[in-house]
Amino acid sequence: MLEYRIEIALWALSGVLPFIMFSLWSQNDVGNSFGLNDIGLARYFLSAFLVRQFSVVWVVFSFEEDSLSGRLSPYLLQPLHPLFRYIASHLAEQATRLPFAIAIAISFFILNPSSFWLPSLPQLFFAYLSTHFAFTIAFLLQSLVAALCFWTEKSSALERLIFVPYLFLSGLLVPLSAFPSNVLKVAMLTPFPYLINFPAKILSGMPVHIFNGFLAQILWISILVPSVNILWKLGVKRYTAMGA
Amino acid sequence: MQRYFKTIRLFWSTAFASQLEYQLNFLIELLAMLGTLLGSVFILSLFFTGGRQLGDWTWESALVIQGVYTFLDGLTNALLRPNLTEIVNYVREGTLDYVLLKPIDSQFWLSVKKFSFAGLPEIILGLSIVFWATIQSVSTFSIYSLFVFIISLLIGFIILYSVWFLIAASSIWFVKTWNATEVLRALLAAGRYPISAYPVVLRFIFTLVLPVAFLTTFPAEAILGELKFNILFFGLILSTLFFIFSRLFWKFALKHYTSASS
Numbered sequence: 001m002l003e004y005r006i007e008i009a010l011w012a013l014s015g016v017l018p019f020i021m022f023s024l025w026s027q028n029d030v031g032n033s034f035g036l037n038d039i040g041l042a043r044y045f046l047s048a049f050l051v052r053q054f055s056v057v058w059v060v061f062s063f064e065e066d067s068l069s070g071r072l073s074p075y076l077l078q079p080l081h082p083l084f085r086y087i088a089s090h091l092a093e094q095a096t097r098l099p100f101a102i103a104i105a106i107s108f109f110i111l112n113p114s115s116f117w118l119p120s121l122p123q124l125f126f127a128y129l130s131t132h133f134a135f136t137i138a139f140l141l142q143s144l145v146a147a148l149c150f151w152t153e154k155s156s157a158l159e160r161l162i163f164v165p166y167l168f169l170s171g172l173l174v175p176l177s178a179f180p181s182n183v184l185k186v187a188m189l190t191p192f193p194y195l196i197n198f199p200a201k202i203l204s205g206m207p208v209h210i211f212n213g214f215l216a217q218i219l220w221i222s223i224l225v226p227s228v229n230i231l232w233k234l235g236v237k238r239y240t241a242m243g244a
Numbered sequence: 245m246q247r248y249f250k251t252i253r254l255f256w257s258t259a260f261a262s263q264l265e266y267q268l269n270f271l272i273e274l275l276a277m278l279g280t281l282l283g284s285v286f287i288l289s290l291f292f293t294g295g296r297q298l299g300d301w302t303w304e305s306a307l308v309i310q311g312v313y314t315f316l317d318g319l320t321n322a323l324l325r326p327n328l329t330e331i332v333n334y335v336r337e338g339t340l341d342y343v344l345l346k347p348i349d350s351q352f353w354l355s356v357k358k359f360s361f362a363g364l365p366e367i368i369l370g371l372s373i374v375f376w377a378t379i380q381s382v383s384t385f386s387i388y389s390l391f392v393f394i395i396s397l398l399i400g401f402i403i404l405y406s407v408w409f410l411i412a413a414s415s416i417w418f419v420k421t422w423n424a425t426e427v428l429r430a431l432l433a434a435g436r437y438p439i440s441a442y443p444v445v446l447r448f449i450f451t452l453v454l455p456v457a458f459l460t461t462f463p464a465e466a467i468l469g470e471l472k473f474n475i476l477f478f479g480l481i482l483s484t485l486f487f488i489f490s491r492l493f494w495k496f497a498l499k500h501y502t503s504a505s506s
Binding site: 006011020024027028029152154157161163164167168178179 | 269286
C-alpha cells in the first residue's frame, strides 16, 4: 500500500464533495432552516468526510477484475473465504489513509478556525465504533452485488444502483435533518443513513439517538451477513472459472 | 479528414453491435441516470426552501444548469469515460505500442475508439430539461441565444475533454490514474450548481483553475440570454488553449513512454 502514496493521497482528495457542499450550504445561509449554524455545518461536513474516508468500499471492482481474469480460482481453493482477502486490503488502505485524512482535517481547521473542536473520548469511541459498523454494512452491500458477478460479467454496473441512493440518502451531501419529514421517514428505512449521517452526527457532537442508531446498524448487519452467505454459496456453484 | 470520419463510423458501429449483447447494462444505466437526476433535483430543491434563491438564480433557471450538467454527464458516460479510462490499461499492459503503430493520430484513436450508447438517453434528457426549464424561466429564447448556447456547450465540452485527457495521459508516468479521475469527477460535481452560489475563492478557482463555470453555468446563461459577450470570447480562447495544451502534453508524454513487457 505504501508504494502507491500518490494514489492514496488522490483517494483522500476525491472525497472533497462534502467540502464543496459545505461551501454551498454555508454561503447560501441554508443551514438555519435545518437547525444548524455555520459552525455546526462545518463540523458535520468535516465529520462526514472523515467517516467516508474510513468506510469507503470498492470490493465489487476488485472482485470483478479477479473474477474476469481467472485469479479468483486459486482464491476459492484456499481454506479461507475469499472475502477476507478483500477485507484485509480495505483495512490496510484505511490505515495508510489516516495521515492524509488528518492533514486534510488540519487544513480545514486552518481555513475555518472557528469550527475547531475536539470530540470527547466517548464521542470519539462511539464514532469510531459506528464508522466500523458503517464500513461493515457498506462492505456487505457491495459483496452482495459482487456475488452477482457469478451470474453476470458486469456487476460493477449494478454497483451504480447502490451508489446512487447512497449518494443522496447517506448524508454525504446534506445532513439528513434537512429532509422533509416524509422523505426522511423513507430514507431511514434504508441502510444508507447509517453509513455517513449517523457516525458523522456522533463525531460532530450533534444530538443523536445513539442507542437506536447502533441497533439499526446491528440489525442491518445481521440481515446482510446471511444474505451474502447464501448468495455466495449459490454463486460459487455456478462459477465457471473464466479466463483460467 | 474523410478518413477520420470513416474511422469514427466504423468504430461506433462495432461499438453498437457489441453493446447489443449487454442490454441489461443499458437498463441499469437508465435506472441509475433517473435516480441521479431525481436525487440532484431533490437536493437542489432544499436550497430553495422558504422562498430562497441560490446565488441570484431562480428555481427554473437553476434547473437549466441541472440540464446542462446532465447533458455533459451523458457525453462523459458515452464518450470520455469509456475511451479515456482505457488509456491506463494500454499503458500498463503495453498494448499502447499497437495504437502508436497505427497510421492514424494516436490521440484521435484513443479518444473516439469506443462509444457507449447507454449515455444517449442522458444526453437527450439533459437537452430536454434545458429547453423545458428555459421556457419555464424566460418563456422564450431567440435563435441568437440558441446559437450562443451551442457555442458555449462546445467550449465546455472541449475544456472537459482536455482536462480528462490530460489526466489520462499522465498515466504514462503514474500507470494508475483511476483515483485522479475520481478527484476530477468529485470536482466536476460542483458544476451542478451556479457558480455565483459559491464563496469568492471557489468562484475564482472554478472559473480560472478548473473551469467548471464554463461547463455548466455559462451555457445555461447563454440559453437564458444572459451571457456576456466577453465571457464567450474568453471561453473560446481558454478552450483553444486547453485543447492545444492537451495535444502538446500528449506529444511530450509519448517521449517518455517506455513501453511494457516488450
